[in-house]
Amino acid sequence: MKLGLCTIAFQEKPLEEVIDIAADYGFDGIEVWGKPPHIPLEYDDTYVKNIKELAQQKGVAISAYGSYVNPLMDLHQKHFEDAFKIAHELGTNLVRIWSGGGPSKSITPYDKRMILFRLVSLAQWANFRSIIMGLEMHNNHLTDTVDSILEIIENTNMPSLKTYYQPLSRLDADEPHAAAQQLAPHVVNIHAQNFDENGKACPIADGVVDYSKIVETLGSEGYDGYIQVEFVHGDNKMDALQRDRDYLASLTTPLVEDSLKNLETESV
Numbered sequence: 095m096k097l098g099l100c101t102i103a104f105q106e107k108p109l110e111e112v113i114d115i116a117a118d119y120g121f122d123g124i125e126v127w128g129k130p131p132h133i134p135l136e137y138d139d140t141y142v143k144n145i146k147e148l149a150q151q152k153g154v155a156i157s158a159y160g161s162y163v164n165p166l167m168d169l170h171q172k173h174f175e176d177a178f179k180i181a182h183e184l185g186t187n188l189v190r191i192w193s194g195g196g197p198s199k200s201i202t203p204y205d206k207r208m209i210l211f212r213l214v215s216l217a218q219w220a221n222f223r224s225i226i227m228g229l230e231m232h233n234n235h236l237t238d239t240v241d242s243i244l245e246i247i248e249n250t251n252m253p254s255l256k257t258y259y260q261p262l263s264r265l266d267a268d269e270p271h272a273a274a275q276q277l278a279p280h281v282v283n284i285h286a287q288n289f290d291e292n293g294k295a296c297p298i299a300d301g302v303v304d305y306s307k308i309v310e311t312l313g314s315e316g317y318d319g320y321i322q323v324e325f326v327h328g329d330n331k332m333d334a335l336q337r338d339r340d341y342l343a344s345l346t347t348p349l350v351e352d353s354l355k356n357l358e359t360e361s362v
Contacts, residue, residue: 096321189227220254238267258285
C-alpha cells in the first residue's frame with residue numbers, strides 16, 4: 095500500500111504549501127480537496143495544470159480528486175463531467191463522489207431510485223473514459239452502511255464504480271473490521287480515521303479501530319492502493335501528522351517487503 099495525504103487536512107493552507115508538506119513528510123501521493131482554496135469554484139485550466147506540474151516536481155503523485163458531486167444535484171451530469179475534467183488535468187483517473195440522499199434508514203424511495211438510476215448512467219459514461227468513481231463512505235448519506243454501499247455497487251454493476259473505506263463512529267455503524275472485510279473487493283481508496291470509545295476523533299494509532307487488522311484484511315484481498323491521512327488531530331498539527339504517517343508506514347512497510355520477497359521467489 096502507498097501512503098497518502100488528503101489536502102483537506104490542511105484546508106487553511108494554499109494547495110502549493112500542502113504539496114510541500116506531503117513531499118517533506120514522505121507521502122507517496124495526495125488526494126486534492128475539491129473546494130476553495132485548493133480548487134477554485136470556477137474551473138481554471140492554468141491553475142490545475144500548474145498544480146499537476148508542481149506535484150510532479152516534488153515527486154508526489156495525485157492519487158484522487160476529492161469532489162463533492164452527487165447524483166441528486168441540479169445539472170448533475172454537468173457537475174460530474176466538470177469533476178472528471180479536473181481529475182484528468184490533475185493526472186488521476188479516480189474521482190471521489192457522494193451518494194447524497196440522506197441516511198439510508200430515512201431516505202425517500204424516490205431519492206433512492208433516482209440515485210441508483212443516475213449512477214448507472216454515470217458509471218457507463220465513466221467506464222467509457224477509464225474513470226473510476228469512488229463512493230464516499232459517510233454518515234448522513236445513502237452510503238452509511240455496508241449493505242447500502244453493496245446495493246449501489248451491485249445495482250450499478252459497472253467496474254467504474256467502487257467505494258472508499260473509512261470507519262464510521264455512530265452507535266449503529268457497521269463494525270469497522272467486519273466492514274473492511276465485506277467491502278474489500280470493491281475498495282478503491284482508504285480514508286484512515288479513528289475515534290475513541292465516545293466517538294471523538296483522535297490520532298490514527300490511538301482509537302478503537304485496529305488499523306493493523308484493516309491493512310491485513312484489505313491487503314490479503316489484493317488492495318495495493320492508498321491509505322490516506324484525511325484529518326490531523328492534536329495541538330501541534332505537524333507533530334500529529336508525523337505520528338500518523340509513521341504509524342501507517344509501520345503497518346504498510348511489511349506488506350511491501352512481503353511482495354518483494356514473493357517476486358524474488360517467483361523469479362527463481
